[in-house]
Amino acid sequence: MELTLLPPISIVPPSIIPIAEMAVVAGLFACFVLTPPVRRAILAPTKSDDTNPGVWPMGRVGMFAAYIPITLIIGGSVFDMLRDTEHWPWSNFPMYSQIEEKGTTFEDYRLYGVLKSNPTAEFSLSTDSRYTQPFDPSRLAEALSLLADDPRLHEGLQDRLRRYEILRQSGAHNGPAISGLRLYRVGFVLKADAANSENPEEKILIDEVSSPISGGTR
Amino acid sequence: MKSIGEAWNGFWFKPVSAENLGLARILIYGSMSIFYLVTPTLFPSWGWHAHFSEWGDVDKVFWHPLWIFQLLHLPLLSPQIIQFIADLLLVSMILSAIGLFTRPANIASFLLGFYLFGLPNNFGKVHHLETPLLWFFLIMSFSRCGDAFSINALLARRKRAAPAPILSGNYRWPIQLFCCVLAAIYFEAGVSKLRHSGIQWVTSDLMAFYLVRAQYHITDAEPLTNWGLFIARYPILCHFSCAFALLLELAYPLALFNRRARMIIPCGGILMQTGIAVLMGPNFWQLIICQLLWFPLDKVYHYLAKPGVSGEAKRLDAVRA
Numbered sequence: 388m389e390l391t392l393l394p395p396i397s398i399v400p401p402s403i404i405p406i407a408e409m410a411v412v413a414g415l416f417a418c419f420v421l422t423p424p425v426r427r428a429i430l431a432p433t434k435s436d437d438t439n440p441g442v443w444p445m446g447r448v449g450m451f452a453a454y455i456p457i458t459l460i461i462g463g464s465v466f467d468m469l470r471d472t473e474h475w476p477w478s479n480f481p482m483y484s485q486i487e488e489k490g491t492t493f494e495d496y497r498l499y500g501v502l503k504s505n506p507t508a509e510f511s512l513s514t515d516s517r518y519t520q521p522f523d524p525s526r527l528a529e530a531l532s533l534l535a536d537d538p539r540l541h542e543g544l545q546d547r548l549r550r551y552e553i554l555r556q557s558g559a560h561n562g563p564a565i566s567g568l569r570l571y572r573v574g575f576v577l578k579a580d581a582a583n584s585e586n587p588e589e590k591i592l593i594d595e596v597s598s599p600i601s602g603g604t605r
Numbered sequence: 606m607k608s609i610g611e612a613w614n615g616f617w618f619k620p621v622s623a624e625n626l627g628l629a630r631i632l633i634y635g636s637m638s639i640f641y642l643v644t645p646t647l648f649p650s651w652g653w654h655a656h657f658s659e660w661g662d663v664d665k666v667f668w669h670p671l672w673i674f675q676l677l678h679l680p681l682l683s684p685q686i687i688q689f690i691a692d693l694l695l696v697s698m699i700l701s702a703i704g705l706f707t708r709p710a711n712i713a714s715f716l717l718g719f720y721l722f723g724l725p726n727n728f729g730k731v732h733h734l735e736t737p738l739l740w741f742f743l744i745m746s747f748s749r750c751g752d753a754f755s756i757n758a759l760l761a762r763r764k765r766a767a768p769a770p771i772l773s774g775n776y777r778w779p780i781q782l783f784c785c786v787l788a789a790i791y792f793e794a795g796v797s798k799l800r801h802s803g804i805q806w807v808t809s810d811l812m813a814f815y816l817v818r819a820q821y822h823i824t825d826a827e828p829l830t831n832w833g834l835f836i837a838r839y840p841i842l843c844h845f846s847c848a849f850a851l852l853l854e855l856a857y858p859l860a861l862f863n864r865r866a867r868m869i870i871p872c873g874g875i876l877m878q879t880g881i882a883v884l885m886g887p888n889f890w891q892l893i894i895c896q897l898l899w900f901p902l903d904k905v906y907h908y909l910a911k912p913g914v915s916g917e918a919k920r921l922d923a924v925r926a
Contacts, residue, residue, distance in 0.1 A: 429610075429613075431611075444773075445773070445774045449749075453779075456782060457778070457782055471800060473731065475672075475673060475731050476723070479796075481794075483798070484806070487811065493818055511822070521656075522663075527729075528823070530729030542664060546664035577821075579834065580834060
């Protein structure tokens with residue numbers, strides 16, 4: 388007889404789950420802290436026998452005020468480290484931790500501007516982060532990869548095209564005027580001198596938009 | 606031998622003067638006020654340090670709210686309102702730095718910073734540049750950081766005839782906790798590397814890959830130089846820098862318990878962060894400034910201010926004696 392697994396039923400909103408998990412851990416921690424010997428040890432600094440008038444023993448309120456951020460910050464950090472998860476502003480800080488399996492190649496999502504003066508020519512907007520502000524190149528690539536299969540991608544590209552022109556006209560950057568924007572998935576083969584940093588070996592067009600004056604295309 | 610309870614309480618609450626905490630408050634709030642005021646103008650190519658208000662103008666198709674923004678129902682506000690919040694944050698950081706309305710200013714800095722620093726992370730990728738700052742703002746909100754080197758303290762001293770108590774555990778735990786935050790950041794990064802890649806993180810040619818790829822406009826900021834291409838040609842240099850980084854990250858908690866390590870390890874951290882900015886791009890300037898809190902700022906201050914002349918130093922010496 389085959390056993391069919393039913394999909395899990397979610398009755399709790401996903402955003403609540405980390406809070407619930409943290410609450411359980413915090414509850415267990417609170418039980419530990421409230422045991423009499425631990426409680427006595429924790430409150431010891433409030434009963435200083437130092438008679439020096441210049442030394443100020445910790446008050447109970449002060450102790451409580453100290454333990455709130457201590458528990459919150461360290462508890463969340465330990466939780467994320469043990470679970471290998473990230474719940475901003477806590478994090479497991481995973482950047483640069485993965486071995487790259489592809490060796491000397493990598494893929495990325497990049498925007499290219501179509502020159503207004505020469506519609507057959509295009510240039511990469513990744514070469515200057517001022518072209519895509521407030522996005523930096525790494526965040527923009529990630530945001531575009533999340534949108535790549537989304538029907539709203541076209542809308543997102545229109546937004547980026549409009550934004551590029553607003554920044555250009557306000558003097559925030561001195562890039563050339565563009566009449567359209569193209570999103571490519573690009574593939575690079577790393578070279579020791581990075582000479583091909585603006586000429587990927589592979590370029591697959593994902594979507595394309597034009598400014599309203601030039602007429603929209605897809 | 607000390608009991609665990611005594612060691613724990615000594616770590617967090619051993620009485621110290623308010624000066625180190627007051628100087629830490631001035632250093633972080635003051636330098637960050639200047640940082641967020643001038644970088645959009647002086648260094649506009651540091652995209653993520655541009656005006657926060659620009660996020661309000663980004664189309665909602667890019668909006669992927671963080672769990673905590675979802676939970677608290679924090680919306681994407683208009684550019685005008687975000688700019689207003691950013692202005693308020695700047696004012697509250699300046700007030701915190703000078704120590705006027707210190708506690709309310711600390712709380713406002715945390716609440717406003719929480720929204721502003723979190724905002725860009727709702728657009729596809731989480732960066733950790735401002736995380737230590739946010740924790741600093743939270744810690745200061747619960748601390749008595751306005752008791753020294755502040756306008757509040759000056760005003761209080763004029764009203765009071767008797768001198769205020771000047772050694773307390775209230776002044777130690779905030780700095781200790783913030784150092785724990787810094788140690789945890791590096792230690793967790795080290796653990797992540799071991800967990801995801803193991804010792805291969807050091808023995809493979811991963812660093813060469815990262816150094817060369819950084820030249821392909823892939824990071825949040827361009828590397829300050831192209832020297833990474835040179836280093837990538839020498840595997841021994843790559844393995845050495847990987848080993849240095851991993852050992853440093855895993856050793857960071859030692860700085861919490863050993864005085865000598867507290868002097869050496871943060872210098873290594875500053876060196877590593879500077880190296881990352883120079884060779885790979887991401888520049889954690891805020892984190893570099895925060896590393897200064899590992900050092901006894903009050904001792905530096907008294908060394909520079911000639912303690913023999915300072916009345917405050919004489920009072921401190923009397924109490925310590």
